[in-house]
Amino acid sequence: MGRRQPAGGHPERLAISVRGLHEVFRIYHERPPGIKERMYRFRRSRYEEFHALDGIDLDVRHGETVALIGHNGSGKSTLLKCIAKILPADEGEVVVNGRVATLLELGAGFHEELSGRENVYLNGAILGLTRREIDAAFDAIVDFAEVHKFIDSPVRNYSSGMYVRLGFAIAVHVDPDVLLVDEVLSVGDASFQEKSMARMRSFSERGKTVVLVSHDLGAVAALCERTLVLNRGRIVFDGPTEAALDLYHQLMSTGELPAPAAAGQGRVGDLRARITDLRVEVGGLGVAAPAGGGPIGPVPTGSTARFAVQVSARDDLIGDGGLSVGLHVRRPDVPPSVYETRTSWRVTYLAPPPxxxxxxxxxxxxxxxxxxxxxxxxxxxxxxxxxxxERWSGAVELIVEAPSSEQGIAPLDARITVHNPDGVWPLESHPPPLDDGGPVYHPVRDGARPPAGR
Ligand SMILES: Nc1ncnc2c1ncn2[C@@H]1O[C@H](COP(=O)(O)OP(=O)(O)O)[C@@H](O)[C@H]1O
Ligand SMILES: [Mg+2]
Structure with a gap:
């Protein structure tokens, strides 16, 4: 330890410090290779690499209770296993200060054929307790887990609730400095959940550290001030739980992060500089666009639109660098973008107004x-x-109407010709009525012979 100073403090003040962590799984192709593949096997890889964790940086201080949420498969369990050193890091570094106890997936660490009692001793030993320490804690563990009647039966006969209760009881009675809990609280009944939550709370009150993976967002909100949102192996949010839950809901409903192209409507940002007025003028028709003021249009293709964006800034922004004001045109149905520009790309950096x-x-x-x-x-x-x-998504909706029935975004005005080599079949059947100003249809007939049937 101590060969590296994690950002933001003394190493001993951090319970967990993770830097540049990558965890790569190899997915082997199960299909037996065909003859051709066998011949070329030396050139082909027989597996694909899957980055379950794709560059994780994380500091957790002693006494923090942090939640980790995200889609199934986002890498939550993998991250806990890396912190617990159950999985070695493929790249990067994980430092944990103090004794770690983990409560991972259901029954992990239990031996099916051994009794509850034997598993308590086995797990306690794995977690670093002496036999005497386990003897001292044994009754409390069984009480907490409420498995008195079954303590001498093999755990394969346990219900999932009993499994979880016993696992949790062992983990908390070991009195670890860092407790890692993965997705197990929802298994127990309500009274056990209450008991576990109370136990985790008292943990953090005693300066212990908890990292909790849970789909129970109520429990997350009740226990954790800080929440990490994981998406595809990356931490996409680390901050107040309330904001994390907002982002998580957005992720769950759209499958996407609220990136510019994916966000619907709404205003986000630190608001140190913000849009204080927005006026829209299209084709001479003056419109002051209020927030969520409904679509404007239809306006004919080729109209000129003018957007006047008024920006104010807080005083503490002065001297913090130049502002850039951006405009982004998108279609709700065509990701990601039709057009995007910024003052910093086209004009200059702007000094924040006083x-x-x-x-x-x-x-x-x-x-x-x-x-x-x-x-x-x-x-x-x-x-x-x-x-x-500030990003104000969907500030304006414009309905554009073009005379042609062509589809897409850009009127590229195709010039179309049709070639009928011998002119032997009728070229025209029921030609569509052509739109005024639309693409012009130029039938080309080869040779002097008129098309048959004419
Ligand atoms: N041992 C493994 N081998 C290959 N892929 C794995 C392995 N463990 C997990 N994964 C994959 O890594 C991704 C993250 O898994 P996991 O950390 O369990 O996600 P979560 O706990 O967020 O649901 C998933 O796509 C999963 O299929
Ligand atoms: Mg998991």
Whole structure:
């Protein structure tokens, strides 16, 4: 220990410190290789690598109770196993200060054929207790687990609730410094859940550290001030539980992070600089767009739209680098983006206005677009620090109507010709009525012979 100073403090103040952790699983192809594959096997890999953890950085201080939430398969159990050193890190570093007890998936660590009593001694020993220490804790463990009648039966006869109760009882009676709990609390009955939650609370009151994986968001909110959201092996949020749960709900319902293209409507950011007014003018038709003011349009293709974005900033932003104001056009049905621009890309970095003042950035666009609904997001960011001050997603919805019936976003105005080599079958059957101003249809007939049947 101590060969590295984790960011943000003395190593001994941190219970858990994880740096650049990658955990890679090899997924072997099960199909037996065909003859060709066997011949070329030396060139092919027989497995794929799957990054279950893809660069995790995490510090947990002593006494913190941290929740870890995320989709199934997001890597929660893998991360706990890496912290518990059950899985070795493929890359990166995991430092844990203090005695760790883990309560992993159901029954992990239990031997089916051994009795409850034998498993208590076995697990206690694995967790570093002496026989005498286990003797002293034994009755309390059995009481807590409420398995008196079955303590001498093999645990294979236990119900899942009994398994979990006994596992939890052992883990907490070992009195670890760091307790890792994976998804097991929901198995027990309500009174056991109460008891376990109370136990975890008293843990953190005594300066112990808990990392809790749970789908029980009520328990997460009740126990943890800090929550990590894991998505595809990465920590996508680390902060107050309430905000984490918001993000998690968004992830669950859309399967996507609220990235610019995926977010629906709404305003997020640290609001140190923010949009204080937004005016939209399309094709001479003046519209002041209020938040959620409903779609504007239909407006004809080629109309000019002007967006005046008024931005104010807090005083503490001055000297923090230049602002950038962005505009992002997207279609709800076409990820990810139709067009995106920023003042920092096209013009310059902007000095934040002093408090009480505002600057206004006007974007003027020609809506050379095909028929459809277009959402426009605005953002205020810090071009120097990349901080997001505000993103206003779906601030404006524009319905564009193009005369042609073509589909997509960009009117690329295809010039279409049709080639009928011998002119032997009728080229035209029921030609569609052509839209005014749409693409022009130029039938080309080869040779002098008129098409048959004409
Ligand atoms: N031993 C393993 N071999 C291959 N893939 C694994 C192994 N363990 C877990 N995975 C995969 O890693 C991903 C993360 O798994 P896990 O950490 O169990 O997720 P969670 O606990 O968030 O549901 C999943 O896609 C899972 O299928
Ligand atoms: Mg899991």
């Amino acid at each position: 408090e009480g003042e505002a600057l206004t950035v006007t974007f003027e666009l020609d809506l050379d677009l095909l028929t459809g609904s277009y959402l426009i997001d605005f953002l205020v960011g810090n071009a120097s620090t990349n901080a997001l001050h």
